[in-house]
Amino acid sequence: MQRYSVFAIAREAARHHTGWQRAWRDAAPKSRYDVVIVGAGGHGLATAFYLGRNFGITNVAVIDKGWLGGGNTGRNTTIIRSNYLQDSSAAIYERSRDLYETLSHELNYNVMFSPRGVMMLAQTEHELRGYQRTAHANALQGVETEIIGPERVKQLCPIMNIDGPRYPVLGALWQPRAGTARHDAVAWGYARACSDMGMDIIQNCEVTGIRSEGGRVSGVSTTKGEIACDKLGMVVAGHSGVLAEMAGFRLPIESVALQALVSEPIKPCMDVVVMANTVHGYLSQSDKGEMVIGGGTDGFVNYTQRGSFHHVEETVRALVETFPMLSRLKMLRQWGGIVDITGDRSPVLSKTPLEGCFINAGWGTGGFKAIPGSGWGFAELMARGHSPLCDEFGLERFREGRFIDESVAAGVAH
Ligand code: FAD
Ligand code: PYC
Numbered sequence: 001m002q003r004y005s006v007f008a009i010a011r012e013a014a015r016h017h018t019g020w021q022r023a024w025r026d027a028a029p030k031s032r033y034d035v036v037i038v039g040a041g042g043h044g045l046a047t048a049f050y051l052g053r054n055f056g057i058t059n060v061a062v063i064d065k066g067w068l069g070g071g072n073t074g075r076n077t078t079i080i081r082s083n084y085l086q087d088s089s090a091a092i093y094e095r096s097r098d099l100y101e102t103l104s105h106e107l108n109y110n111v112m113f114s115p116r117g118v119m120m121l122a123q124t125e126h127e128l129r130g131y132q133r134t135a136h137a138n139a140l141q142g143v144e145t146e147i148i149g150p151e152r153v154k155q156l157c158p159i160m161n162i163d164g165p166r167y168p169v170l171g172a173l174w175q176p177r178a179g180t181a182r183h184d185a186v187a188w189g190y191a192r193a194c195s196d197m198g199m200d201i202i203q204n205c206e207v208t209g210i211r212s213e214g215g216r217v218s219g220v221s222t223t224k225g226e227i228a229c230d231k232l233g234m235v236v237a238g239h240s241g242v243l244a245e246m247a248g249f250r251l252p253i254e255s256v257a258l259q260a261l262v263s264e265p266i267k268p269c270m271d272v273v274v275m276a277n278t279v280h281g282y283l284s285q286s287d288k289g290e291m292v293i294g295g296g297t298d299g300f301v302n303y304t305q306r307g308s309f310h311h312v313e314e315t316v317r318a319l320v321e322t323f324p325m326l327s328r329l330k331m332l333r334q335w336g337g338i339v340d341i342t343g344d345r346s347p348v349l350s351k352t353p354l355e356g357c358f359i360n361a362g363w364g365t366g367g368f369k370a371i372p373g374s375g376w377g378f379a380e381l382m383a384r385g386h387s388p389l390c391d392e393f394g395l396e397r398f399r400e401g402r403f404i405d406e407s408v409a410a411g412v413a414h
Helices: 006-014 042-055 087-101 103-107 125-141 150-156 183-196 237-247 309-320 324-328 368-384 396-400
Strands: 032-038 060-063 118-122 146-148 171-175 200-202 207-213 216-222 225-234 253-265 273-276 281-285 290-297 331-342 348-351 357-361
Touching (some): 032 042, 042 183, 042 357, 042 368, 060 183, 087 368, 103 183, 125 171, 150 171, 183 200, 207 225, 225 368, 237 253, 237 357, 281 309, 357 368
Parallel strands (some): 032 060, 060 200, 118 273
Antiparallel strands (some): 207 216, 216 225, 273 281, 281 290
């Protein structure tokens, strides 16, 4: 792999940028792999990367029906934080946040991790009590968060109106090392590193069936032919139910569209991330100057991967009391992604009833932040049969009633 560095930039500048190599090979499928991962989003690619890096398993294909990173990984609002309530969640989200800190070095690819700080606003007494509880839990888990008062909120985010008539700001749960990263770069960086290890990334190749022999997975049928494998990882977010049906089991997951939008670019005015869960919206400013804005999920189950005008209006209307400046901005683009939501708002990282077939799903509205940690744990689960990061997130928890309730931490109403 060509190393990216300041010297490489200088060398290429001197020869008019004619020497850059392709970042990854767009491969055609072989007839057989040790491991096939369905879904070249962040979670699928990170899983492949850690299979190679941590376990030396490199005869791997990552297959996507579209282009890599074209699912939710390339559609999210890029918020990274680990202020969850339950210990098993804090473990995987904090490991993930920690891996993000050094990911650019690890991948030799700038994922633009920006630990600018995330605040979750408390705009009702009830919300404030909930966040106080989370802050106490985080202190016990070793996750650095604190409750801050309205004056500190205003100091950190001067464009905010903290004295709104309906929803004054009473405080916030503040995580100073939380932040954002460039979503495409996360997918591209992992893809480049996987390709460098000799793995095949196969785009525009839809999995249409899952083959098995004697209760064990034996391969997949795809639009580019049959591919045999020893182990299969299904990492397809909003399409998890479709893949599970092909494998002969059902999932406790609903798929629904989540939308976001960006404004026209403006001068820098906000250098933290704010989530306002009572009025329901979240906001940050991209490096290009656009205000990146998200709202709630659609109120009905659907597979519509696009935006809708009423959603723009509802989301911005909700935020305007707290962020009056939004009323003066033109909105530039909107889009949607299909998110996979479980009843307890926690993911599924699990073996399945089909031997050799594993599932990584249910990240719902909050899985971008989890990509490195999920990839690390899921690779271990696939290689060794269990992983301390994943053990609590098995499918059996729904049968046994061991829910990992994260409905408050999810941060997006659904
Ligand atoms: P994806 O990136 O969706 O990848 C799955 C891939 O599977 C897709 O590329 C798809 O083409 C492929 N696939 C599906 N079916 C098949 C098939 N049959 N054959 C082959 N390939 C198939 N999370 C956060 O942490 N912070 C946020 O701020 C945040 N904001 C969000 C805002 C929006 C608008 C949305 C939609 C999501 C947001 N999320 C956020 C959630 C986050 O984006 C997802 O949880 C995460 O990206 C899921 O990654 P993934 O790799 O599992 O799925
Ligand atoms: O999980 O932090 C999150 C999030 C923010 C916006 C959508 N999801």
